[in-house]
Amino acid sequence: MNKRAIIGLIVIAVLMRNVALFGQSKVGTAASPFLGISVGPRATAMGAAFVAVSADASCLYYNPGGIAQLPGSQFMISHTNWLVGSKLNWLGVVLKLDGDNTIGASFTQLNYGEDLVTTVLQPEGTGELWGASDIAAGVSYARNLTDRFSIGGTVKYIQQKVFNEQANAFAVDVGLLFVTQFNDMKLGMSISNFGTDLRFEGKDLLHRVDLDPDRLGDNETIVANLKTDHWTLPLFFRVGLAMDVIRSKYSRFTLAVDALRPSDNTEILNVGAEFAVNNMLYLRSGYKSLFRKESEEGLTLGAGLNFSYGPNVSLGVDYCFMDFGVFEAVHMFGMKIGF
Secondary structure (H helix, E strand, O other): OHHHHHHHHHHHHHHHHHHHHHHOOOOOOOOOHHHHOOOOHHHHHOOOOOOOOOOOOOHHHHOHHHHHHOOOOEEEEEEEEOHHHOEEEEEEEEEEOOOOEEEEEEEEEEEEEEEEOOOOOOOOOOOOEEEEEEEEEEEEEEEEOOOOEEEEEEEEEEEEEEOOEEEEEEEEEEEEEEEOOOOOOEEEEEEEEEEOOEOOEEHHHEEEEOOOOOOOOOOOOEEEEOOOOOEOOOOEEEEEEEEEEEEOOOEEEEEEEEEEEEOOOOOEEEEEEEEEEOOOEEEEEEEEEEOOOOOOOOEEEEEEEEEEOOOOOEEEEEEEEEOOOOOOOEEEEEEEEEO
16 A cells, blocks of 8 residues: 555656646747748748648748759749738748759848837937847758658758847758658658857947945956847747649649647647649638647638749749737738749
8 A cells, every 4th residue: 555655646746747847838938939930921821831832932941851842943032011010021042953952042031120229318219220130041952862752951040139239040950851652642841940049249238347346446347248148949840741632634722731849839730721723823721820829820811823934934923811819910922933
């Protein structure tokens, strides 16, 4: 009985510890949250369920391994009217070197705008402006190992800047894409933002101090540098499925689902669909952040047009609408050129 009681107490203690850990929130435990903002109006309109779709240059963000399976080279740019007046811009280019090797580059900027610098003595402003922005720039390489399996990676530089202070980091992304023999269903997987920590530095952190105020004759104006904490990057693990459930000469209907596990939040599912007519008109819908409590993200809708100019040149325009709960709706616009 004593042994059973001891074992029972140990089991209860372990269960209580696990429940306590499960209840702890991971929100706000990583820097650079802009790295989790979906890019590309096509992918975002499909609920950001794109790790296995990988059908345009935005797969540089979702799954760098997918660029090897694109039919050709592509340039893509998108603009998003993000939350509380901020602007998100994304640019990506993919170049097919040959049938197996592909390189790419991408650039992300989140601009928070500018405002007046105010102080206690000058509440109307000092005449200076302060601003904040985040950027991420990366170069990618992907290769087809077989006609159905590709692998790729991205090396990127990340910077956050607030007025005169900034933080820098480097990170890598790795992605895989496999086309199965079951109706060409695709399996995708990627790990994003595995890299160094961020720590803010800048001239506003320099202050003059008196190391020993009780002692006369010492230097009262020694310059000290305030040291800020290190913050990790948000690590994302994505795995997804995508399949054309309807495919004919004039139409196609694709379903996709992604499971996303971030290091700074709870796990979610993203689901999406795309209906294409004559490879010219595209209608899309999806839902983001399923099973996450108190999430403001949800329904996504979008449409696109694609015009072909010969066998290798095309022009496409895309739009996406995102419902963001208590915030205003988010609108994303994009253009892509295939060559």
